[in-house]
Every structure is written in C-alpha cells, then in structure tokens.
Amino acid sequence: MQTVLVVDDEFGVAEVLQSILEDEGYRVVTAINGKQALARLGEFKPDLIMLDYMMPIMDGTHTLKAIRNDAALASIPVIMMSSLDEAAVRETCTGYNSFLRKPFRAVAVLNLVAQLLGSPS
Template sequence: MRTVLVVDDEFGVAEVLEAILQDEGYRVVTAINGRQGLERAAETPPDLIMLDLMMPIMGGAATLAALRAEPRFRQVPVILMSSLDEATARESCSGFQAFLRKPFRIAEMLPVLERLVDAGEPVPGDRAGA
C-alpha cells in the first residue's frame, strides 16, 4: 500500500484529502505544519507528499527545502498546493513535481497523484512539472 503524507494546516482540506485517498487505497498520514510533516515523514516514509505552501510554524517552502536536503526524501515526489497562482508559488519554492491551485477538484488531483506515485519518476533537483 502506497503512503501519502498530507501536510496542510486547514483541517477541512486535510480531512477531505485523507478520506478520498483512503477510498482510493492509499495509506494517509497527515500533519498540520511543516515541522510536524518532517516528523511524520521520518516516522512513516511517504511515497508522495501533498504540501501546502502557506502554513504557520514551518511553511511549505522551508519544509520542501528540508526534505530535499535529506537524502532519503530527495526522490519523494511533492505536489505543492496553494491558493496563490503557480508563478507566485515558484518565486518562493522549487523542487516540487506538480502544483494544484486551491480550491482544486479531486478529479484534477487524482490523475496527477497517480502519475507521480505509479511512475516512481525521479525527482529533478529544482524543476517542477505538472
């Protein structure tokens, strides 16, 4: 069973993603900020991370930088989520493989997630694709 780590400070977003992903057969681990996300990743290594850009305590950009600095997480695909547009998000953050602008539709999210998890594609250093 593939594991997805959802890091988002909005309880409703994390809860909905958890329910949908579990229904799709994924094991889901959640965290409410980047610091907790790093702890959860160390406890239960994820196959993919869904990461909110703007969070208290430790935001998405700092979390992604910490993940990429850690050898065991360098190859884990990251889907960055934000209410900001992608160009603005790219100004503060790099190293993610896909971007979803909030609010997004589950029908848009699932194919992106499945492509990244199933392909096991290598993670480019700071190139993002979507």
C-alpha cells in the same frame, strides 16, 4: 499499499484529501505544519507528499528545502498546493514535482497522484 503524507494547516482540506485518497486505496497520514511533517518523516517514508505552501510554524518552502536536503527523503515526489497562482509560488519555492491549485476537484487530485505514483497497490 502506497502512502501519502498530506501536510496542510486547514483541517477541512486535509480531511477532504484524506477521504478522496483513502477511497482510492491509498494510506494517508496527515500533518498540520512543516515541523510536524518532518517529525512524521522521521517515523516513515511516504511514497508521495502533498504539501501546502502557506502554513504557520514552518511553511511549505522551508519544509520542501528540508526534504530535498535530506538524502533519505530527497527522491520523494512532492505536490505543492496553494490558492495562489503557481507563478507566485515559484518566486520563492522550487523543487516540487507538481502543483495543485486550491480549491481543487477530486478528479484533479486523483489524476495528479496517479501521474506521480501510478495506481494504488
């Protein structure tokens, strides 16, 4: 079973993503900020990370840099999520594989995840 780490400080967003992905057969683990995400990444290696751009404690930009600087994690695909336009995000953040604009539709989430991972196993 493929595992997705969802990192978002908004409980409702994380809960919706978890529901959408679990209904399609993915295993989902959540974290509420980048610091917690890095701790989780010390416990397991997911197949995909869905990372919010704006979060307290450790934001998406700093979290992504830490992931990309760790040889054991650097190859994990990352979907950056934000309510901002992607152009605004790209001014301070690079290195992610795909971008998901909030609010999102379930079909957009599933299409993007399937693009990066294929079908859940």
